[in-house]
Amino acid sequence: MTAQRNQARHDETSRMRGLMLVAGREIRVRGLSKSNVISLIVTVLIVGVLAALPSLFGGDDGDEKIGLAGPTAAAMQTQLDAMGGFDVTVFDSAGEAEQAVEDETVEAAVADGSLYSRDGVGNETEAKIDAAWQAASVQTNLASAGLSDQEIAGALTVQPLEWVTLESEGGVTGPLDYFTGLIISVIMFMMLMTPVQYIAMGVVEEKSSRIVEILLTSLKPWQLLGGKVIGLGVISLVNLIAMVAVGLGVSAATGMLSDLPPGTASAAVSTIGWWLIAFALFGTLAGGVGSLVSRQEESGSVLTPLIMSLTLSYLGAIFLLNAPTSTFAEVLSIVPPFSGIAMPTRMAIADVPAWQIGLSGVLLALAAAGALALGSQLYKRSVLYTGSRMKISEALRRSA
Structure with a gap:
């Protein structure tokens, strides 16, 4: 055997x-x-x-053009200016900001809790915009809130950005x-x-x-x-x-x-x-x-x-x-x-x-x-x- x-x-x-x-x-x-x-x-x-x-050819050719509108626009502009690398334009309404994206006047726009773009933005830009949105929202909420702990806690509650891509769904x-x-x-x-x-x-x-x-x-x-x-x-x-x-x-x-x-x-x-x-x-x-x-x-x-x-x-x-x-x-x-x-x-x-x-x-x-x-x-x-x-x-x- x-x-x-x-x-x-x-x-x-x-x-x-x-x-x-x-x-x-x-x-x-x-x-x-x-x-x-x-x-x-x-x-x-x-x-x-x-x-x-x-x-070499698709990188940054300068500051990214970002549009802002709504009650957080001023505070968010301060945040983005502090970060650097952004050319900020403030619009009177969300409709104007969205139209600016459609016309390619700006690469993206933040208005009333939504981030508008034609074909998306890079991960790094997304992270910076989201961070600026969070900080600006907190700043705006606290400015209009009272001094009680309960009101401050409520003011610190910020909804995440809702992404709105203007191109057809299912695309790249x-x-x-x-x-x-x-x-x-x-x-x-x-x-x-x-x-x-x-x-x-x-x-x-x-x-x-x-x-x-x-x-x-x-x-x-x-x-x-x-x-x-x-x-x-x-x-x-x-x-x-x-x-x-x-x-x-x-x-x-x-x-x-x-x-x-x-x-x-x-x-x-x-x-x-x-x-x-x-x-x-x-x-x-x-x-x-x-x-x-x-x-x-x-x-x-x-x-x-x-x-x-x-x-x-x-x-x-x-x-x-x-x-x-x-x-x-x-x-x-x-x-x-x-x-x-x-x-x-x-x-x-x-x-x-x-x-x-x-x-x-x-x-x-x-x-x-x-x-x-x-x-x-x-x-x-x-x-x-x-x-x-x-x-x-x-x-x-x-x-x-």
């Missing part, structure tokens, strides 16, 4: 060693190649520049939000498209050169496909982590991180998890369909459905940037394979209910498991086949 257990452990170790040998070879050949290193450096520089653009809060979501969707698209194509082309290359026949004398088909997917996955994961780290680092260094939509940093980090699941789905399918052909010229035909799926996922993510709370955006961010790009993009620009995030993750993981089963079967049954392109149905009917 002990001998059997030892033999089982030895077989398991041997299988994992073969898998890791293939993965290591992919990392050395592709990951450490000059082209990949140069590509990583260029891509990271581009991400850094993109992350710095809002501070501002250009910075759109820009952030766009960067995430572009990175996800690039980091899925490139390794998926490499996996398929690598499979076809090994078939056309007959190297796969030699490799299969000492390795199992699942070790070859799994090692290739893991190796290229590690390379792409390192690239993705570098991009996310540089993007967040540059945003923090330029002071733009606090102005990003709430949860953007956590959404960017969670992008890595969404990418891993999506890559498992598309990567294994790419290896499976790549084994259906024997020449590089034919690889495009079998990859077309995957490329189209990725492209539609990306275009859908771009669409939901304009309406992240619409029904279409919700469905797109839940249904796989589109959710692989759509959900992290939506999470970066809007508050997504936890149940939708959980459901999306579970469905995408189930789809990845199904893709893993299908891709591995296609590879195992057709990797040694040579000749014209094989149909998927034909490959599945072949004996393993």
Whole structure:
């Protein structure tokens, strides 16, 4: 019995060693190649520049123009002047203040307990205005209150600002939000498209050169496909982590991180998890369909459905940037394979209910498991086949 257990452990170790040998070879050949290193450096520089653009072109060009109206206007102007960075205009009525926002005479206006803006304000500006509102309200209430403790306590009770956004509901809060979501969707698209194509082309290359026949004398088909997917996955994961780290680092260094939509940093980090699941789905399918052909010229035909799926996922993510709370955006961010790009993009620009995030993750993981089963079967049954392109149905009917 002990001998059997030892033999089982030895077989398991041997299988994992073969898998890791293939993965290591992919990392050395592709990951450490000059082209990949140069590509990583260029891509990271581009991400850094993109992350710095809002501070270079979308940052403060002077004092922010704020309109005030109502009984707290005078006290609030004093508070904002003390803070600095604001160009305050006092209006006679709330209607005039709101109209000034509509006409873009001021960027935002506080009147009768409401903060009016066309497309939202940055988190830092919001905090300053809210603090000024609280202090001005207290000052105004105390000025009109008596000296009894009960009256003072009542005067200190201040209602929070009611936010009124004049743009249509369901839209993105501002250009910075759109820009952030766009960067995430572009990175996800690039980091899925490139390794998926490499996996398929690598499979076809090994078939056309007959190297796969030699490799299969000492390795199992699942070790070859799994090692290739893991190796290229590690390379792409390192690239993705570098991009996310540089993007967040540059945003923090330029002071733009606090102005990003709430949860953007956590959404960017969670992008890595969404990418891993999506890559498992598309990567294994790419290896499976790549084994259906024997020449590089034919690889495009079998990859077309995957490329189209990725492209539609990306275009859908771009669409939901304009309406992240619409029904279409919700469905797109839940249904796989589109959710692989759509959900992290939506999470970066809007508050997504936890149940939708959980459901999306579970469905995408189930789809990845199904893709893993299908891709591995296609590879195992057709990797040694040579000749014209094989149909998927034909490959599945072949004996393993």
